[in-house]
Amino acid sequence: MKWKLFANLAETAGTKEVEVEAGPGDTFREAFDQLLDTHPELQSEVLDEEGELRDHIRVLRNDHNPFVTDDGYDTRLEDGDELALFPPVSGG
Template sequence: MQIELRFFANFREAVGQKTVHREYETDLQAGDVLRQLSEEFTEMDLFEDGELREYLTILRNGRDIAHLDGLETPLEDGDELSVFPPVAGG
């Protein structure tokens, strides 16, 4: 199955592009993709002590995975996974 990965702010810089299309096997969860990205692009620093870092926003097709099944959110062919770093400002 194919997943579109979208990166924002400094994560886009770490990956070197805004959008990446990747092929994966079926029975995939958001956490599987995020762990792979964390290993491939270590400067993204997505996890701390095995848990997704606080204040990251991960969207599956525009919906925050925190309001779905978290890292266990299932992914399907054609899904879009967007990865946002923490945002500061005021």
């Protein structure tokens, strides 16, 4: 399974895509933890002092937020899922 990273998160990790071992049947948390294990430099940018996802960080599973439309960290991954991690977005 691959994570797509955007903006400063991709810069911090040194890559726009990260392959993790998680696959169908695993949970979103397992895939997220593997991402942070692979790139621990992302932890301070995406997790707060309590180890929770920062409010301004957005995660997507197949173009929707698993914390809104699925079971959050307990969401079961399926074959072909696309995972993405976004920092705050601003524009003008």
